[in-house]
Amino acid sequence: MYRSFKSGSGLCSLLAHWRLLVCGVLLSAVTACGSQSAREEMVAEAKVANVAAEQAAAREAAEIERERIEAKERQRLAEAEERERRRLAQERQAAEAEARNEAQRLAREEADxxxxxxQAAIAAARARRQEKMDRIAALEQQIADIQAEIVSDSEQALVMQQAIAAAEELLAALTNEIAxxxxxxxxxxxxxxxxxxxxAELEARKDELVDQARGL
Incomplete structure (x- = not known):
């Protein structure tokens, strides 16, 4: 609703307007009426009209003030809502950034x-491979030692040959494992x-034959 009076000066202007109007009516009535009683009646009516005008102006001013206060309150609420919206948006953005950082940290830790x-598995596999290579070297040396101990045409020589065959079979198996x-x-x-x-089976058989040959 559009109001032409927005302040105290508007109210004063309204009251002055009504007073001038009432005074004009009163003056006209007094001039037109010849008798004392008629003039008194007109003056009374003018006073009543003046009071009514002042009351109307006061109501108008009160309505204008009420609308001003309501508009100010609406503006205050709108500004408060906007501040709250921005605060929530900032909190949400901060929470999202923190969640992203945490996810990235966990991903880095998992990758590490x-x-x-x-790396540990690779190192363990290399260690197992090296262990087998060491066993091959030791087995080759053992075969050479057994061959040096063989005495031709003896029972020990026969068992030693069997031990050598078992050792060579074990050597082939270990070589295949290395590959x-x-x-x-x-x-x-x-x-x-x-x-x-x-x-394990080949190594046990080889050891058994070697022990048997050396026991003869």
Whole structure:
């Protein structure tokens, strides 16, 4: 609703306007009426009209003030809502950034753990390969020692030959195991399964024959 009076000066202007109007009516009435009673009646009516005008102006001013206060309150609420919206948006952005940072940190830690595990697995695989190479070297030396101990045409020589054959079979198996380490996954595990049981069986047979030959 549009109001022409927005302040105290508007109210004063309204009251002055009504007073002038009432006074004009009163003056006209007094001039027109010849009798004293008629003039008194007109004066009374003018006073009543003046009071009514002042009351109307006061109501108008009160309505204008009420609308001003309501508009100010609406503006205050709107500004408060905007501040709250911005605060919530900032908190949400901060929480999202923190969540991203935490996810990145966890991902880095997981990647580091995976890399350490992979390196440890590779190191373990290399150690197993080296162990087998050491066993091959020791076995070759053992074969040479057995051959040096053989006495022709003896029972011991026969057993020694069997021990050498078992040792050579074990040597071939170990050599085959070493070759499997040429094809491994990213953790150093061989793609082809290792023949652990076969090697253990061959080594036990070789040791048994060597012990038997040396006991003769």
């Amino acid at each position: 753990r995976a890399e350490r595990g992979r 499997k380490y040429e094809l491994t996954d990213e953790s150093g595990n061989t793609l082809e399964p290792l023949s652990k049981d076969l090697i």
